[in-house]
Amino acid sequence: MSVSYWRLRDRYYRIIGSICDSCNYESFPKFNTCPKCKSHDISDKEMPHTGKIISYTLSYESMPGFEHELPMSIGLIKLDNGVNIVSQLVDSEVEDIKINANVKAVFRKINADGNSGQIYYGYKFKVINA
Amino acid sequence: MQTKISGTGLTKITDHWSKSIVDLAIDSARQAISESNTSPDMIIFANTLSSYSSSQENLSTIISEELGLSDITTFKLESSSCSGAMAVNIGHKLLNSDNLESVLIIGAEKMTDLSPAETIKATALGESYEYTQFFGITMNSLYALFSRLYMEKYDVTSEELSQFSVLSHKHSVTCKHAQFNREFSLDSINKSATISSPLRMLNCSPIGDGSASLVLSKTNNSNFDDVNILSSTSSNSSTSFFSREDLLKFYSTTSCLNKSLAESKIKLEDIDLLEIHDVVPAITANILETMGFSKPGNASSDVLSGRYDLNSKVTLSSSGGLKARGNPLSATGIYQIIEVTRQLQNRSHADLENKNIGLCHNMSGIDSNTVVHVLGVAN
Numbered sequence: 001m002s003v004s005y006w007r008l009r010d011r012y013y014r015i016i017g018s019i020c021d022s023c024n025y026e027s028f029p030k031f032n033t034c035p036k037c038k039s040h041d042i043s044d045k046e047m048p049h050t051g052k053i054i055s056y057t058l059s060y061e062s063m064p065g066f067e068h069e070l071p072m073s074i075g076l077i078k079l080d081n082g083v084n085i086v087s088q089l090v091d092s093e094v095e096d097i098k099i100n101a102n103v104k105a106v107f108r109k110i111n112a113d114g115n116s117g118q119i120y121y122g123y124k125f126k127v128i129n130a
Numbered sequence: 131m132q133t134k135i136s137g138t139g140l141t142k143i144t145d146h147w148s149k150s151i152v153d154l155a156i157d158s159a160r161q162a163i164s165e166s167n168t169s170p171d172m173i174i175f176a177n178t179l180s181s182y183s184s185s186q187e188n189l190s191t192i193i194s195e196e197l198g199l200s201d202i203t204t205f206k207l208e209s210s211s212c213s214g215a216m217a218v219n220i221g222h223k224l225l226n227s228d229n230l231e232s233v234l235i236i237g238a239e240k241m242t243d244l245s246p247a248e249t250i251k252a253t254a255l256g257e258s259y260e261y262t263q264f265f266g267i268t269m270n271s272l273y274a275l276f277s278r279l280y281m282e283k284y285d286v287t288s289e290e291l292s293q294f295s296v297l298s299h300k301h302s303v304t305c306k307h308a309q310f311n312r313e314f315s316l317d318s319i320n321k322s323a324t325i326s327s328p329l330r331m332l333n334c335s336p337i338g339d340g341s342a343s344l345v346l347s348k349t350n351n352s353n354f355d356d357v358n359i360l361s362s363t364s365s366n367s368s369t370s371f372f373s374r375e376d377l378l379k380f381y382s383t384t385s386c387l388n389k390s391l392a393e394s395k396i397k398l399e400d401i402d403l404l405e406i407h408d409v410v411p412a413i414t415a416n417i418l419e420t421m422g423f424s425k426p427g428n429a430s431s432d433v434l435s436g437r438y439d440l441n442s443k444v445t446l447s448s449s450g451g452l453k454a455r456g457n458p459l460s461a462t463g464i465y466q467i468i469e470v471t472r473q474l475q476n477r478s479h480a481d482l483e484n485k486n487i488g489l490c491h492n493m494s495g496i497d498s499n500t501v502v503h504v505l506g507v508a509n
Contacts, residue, residue, distance in 0.1 A: 008260055027373060029261045035368065055282075057274035059326040063251040066266035074267060074326075076275045076372055084372040086267055086275065099282065110265060122265065 002113075005120050012122035015105060017083065019045035028083050049105035051079035053127075056089065056097050065111050073097055077125055092127035101127050131226040133359040135505070136352045137166025137234075137345030138468045143309040143456030146339040151177070151184045151240035154341035155193045158461075159236045163197070165352050166345035170234035172224065173197075173204040176217035176460040179252050180206075183240050193236065208460075210256030210494030211407070213237065214342070215364075215463030215501035221346050222362045232347035237461035241337050249337050253459075256494050258369065270334055270410075272371070274326040276496055277412035279377055281328065284427030288328035291411035292319045293433040295332050295453055298408065301440060302450025305479045307465075309338045309456035333453075335409045340458035342465045354475045356508035360487075361393035364501045371496040380420040382500035383491065387421050394504040396487055398422055401504075403473055403488030404444055405466035408451040417491060418446075440480050448473060448480050463492030467503060474507045 010016055017028030022039035028047050033040060055076040062070050073089040075097065089097055090108060103125040112119045139161025141154055149157075155175070163170065175190040186192070190204040209216040214237035221233040244252055253269040254262060262272070281288060296316050302308035319332040350356045365385035368374055374381065391398065404423070408414035415429035423444060424432045432438065438446035449455045449469045452462060470488030472478040486507055493500040 004260065005264075012264075029258065035373070055275040055278040057271050057278065057326045057328075058324070059268060059271045059274070060324055061250050061268055061270060061326065062247060063254070063263065063266050063268060064245075064247040067247070069266060072266065072271075074271045074275065076279070084377070086262065086265075086272070086370075086372055088265060088267075120264075 002118055013107065015047040015049060015085070015123050016044050017047050018042050026081055026083055028085050047083055047085070048080040051077045051103055053097065053099060053101045053103055054078050054084070055099070058094065075103065075125060077103055088124045090124045090126055096127045102129050104128050131222065132348065133222045133225055133346050134348070134350040135344055135357045135359070135467070135471045136168065136232065136347040136350045137162035137164070138343070138471055139165065140307055140342040140465060140468055141340055142307045143338040143340035143458055145242045147242070149339070151180055151186070151189065151238050152193055152196055154240065154339060155236050155238040156196050158238070158341040158343040159193070159197055159234060162234065162343035162345045165354070166232065166347060167351040168232045168345060168347060170199065170232045170345060171202055171230045172221070172233045173199065173202065174217040174221050174233065174235050175204070175206045176213040176235065176237040176464070177206060177239060178208050178210050178213050178255070178460045179239055179241065182252055182255065183244050209499055211459045212463055212492045212494040212499050212501050213460035215466070215490065215492035215503065218344065218346070218463065218467060218503060219362045219364050219501050222359055225346055225348065232345055234343060234345050235464060236341065236343045237464040238341035239458035239460050240339050241458060242339050268326065270326040270329060272496065273410045273413065274329045276371060277328055277410060280412040280416060283378060286427060286430055289316070289320045290430045291415060292316055292333060293430050294408065294411040294414045295319045297433050297438060298447055298451045298453035301448055301480070302454035305449040305455060308450045308454055309336055310450065310454045329410055333410055335452040335457035338456040338458055340456060340461045340465070342461045342468055344464055344467060354477065357471045357474050357505055358508055360396065360504040360506045361390040362503050363389040363393060364499070365389070366499045367497060369495060369498045378416060380416060380497040382493065382497045383417060383420045386491070386500050386502035390489070390502045390504050396504060400487045401444060401489045402485040403448065403470050404438070404446045405451070405469055405488065406447070406491040407493045408447055408453060409457065413496065440482060445482060445485070448478065448482065463490065463501065466490040466492060467505065470505050474505065
């Protein structure tokens with residue numbers, strides 16, 4: 001996982017997606033062809049770090065390496081620029097996780113290669129003003 | 131273009147501990163070849179997990195050799211959960227554009243050699259590794275996010291949507307190759323363990339091994355009635371449903387349906403048998419509503435009123451669909467086509483009358499890549 005993580009670390013740390021230079025369409029994750037106008041003139045764009053929950057779930061099953069996170073809260077979040085992102089929700093009471101709750105991005109450990117291997121970091125979101 | 135389904139074969143969907151993916155593929159392929167009374171000119175092997183679950187690729191060559199078929203064209207086709215129907219789509223096109231008489235389509239998936247956590251990862255391999263798997267986002271959690279959006283928009287509860295799970299299990303009771311041959315009450319479904327809220331275990335399609343095969347040919351040498359592919363269409367949209375303008379709109383399904391009706395020259399009301407990608411209830415409902423079989427938000431109440439029962443005008447998932455027949459990913463689309471074929475030939479487990487046209491809808495992800503077939507008995 002190390003090399004792909006290294007390649008993407010800045011996108012994971014700062015939530016960097018794309019903006020179309022022709023029609024200003026924004027999206028996360030990054031794209032190479034604008035889904036809206038099909039332009040190839042694309043630039044990196046840091047997404048807003050705040051938004052609202054539009055759907056959520058509490059998951060009781062995990063992929064290898066995420067067992068310690070269970071149950072895992074996951075949100076579908078509409079960021080302040082209208083772009084949707086799916087993320088784990090942390091540092092939030094389960095009863096505060098609801099539709100239209102305000103959230104902000106936080107920097108967190110995502111996973112690790114065992115006890116002495118590489119640690120992977122990235123974005124998660126937490127409920128604010130609950 | 132004319133393609134006939136001249137051979138079918140399948141295994142029961144279950145935990146096949148003693149069989150490898152090759153053993154499973156050969157089981158169903160031999161049945162299909164035997165039924166068709168032909169030797170195929172080409173083999174397309176549909177599969178999506180073999181490199182992960184069996185540490186094996188080049189399976190089309192291995193399986194062809196094991197079937198004793200050499201000096202033919204053989205290859206693997208991977209398109210996540212719709213690999214099976216996509217292989218039929220490509221086989222149908224090649225049969226009609228090349229100097230071929232028959233094409234063998236084999237779909238097989240070996241899922242139970244993996245640990246439970248690995249299986250959960252396996253079902254998410256079709257989603258972005260970098261932005262979903264990396265963060266531990268499972269496929270069922272994406273289905274759950276979609277389900278809550280559906281429930282919010284149409285003010286439908288998860289308990290009401292569970293009517294689809296009741297229906298699936300009711301239809302699979304007499305189907306011998308189905309993974310489950312028992313009914314579940316609405317209450318027991320709604321009290322089963324939560325997998326990813328609001329989805330419960332008995333709302334989600336199960337994990338199972340299985341293989342299904344078809345022989346497509348220009349002439350039917352089998353002992354069964356002609357069943358023709360009246361249309362075969364496919365369409366893709368964004369891989370992730372949450373990057374779409376309208377999160378609940380199934381763009382690929384809509385496009386496939388429109389192209390299918392035009393190509394087959396049938397009307398929606400002509401369809402008697404429906405096999406759709408009924409992987410969780412809200413997605414089942416949204417497919418039925420997208421296609422126009424139910425009004426938006428009404429599909430679960432239509433199930434309750436009996437609209438999709440075995441002996442109704444439009445039968446839904448007559449062998450239990452993905453939930454109760456089972457969902458061995460790349461084989462699923464082929465199980466669907468076999469179900470409709472055998473119903474049209476009056477040789478399925480359920481003795482349904484006056485069924486002439488069937489529609490099969492198989493997709494990967496949440497409508498990210500969709501394939502639709504319309505099948506009919508020959509006039």
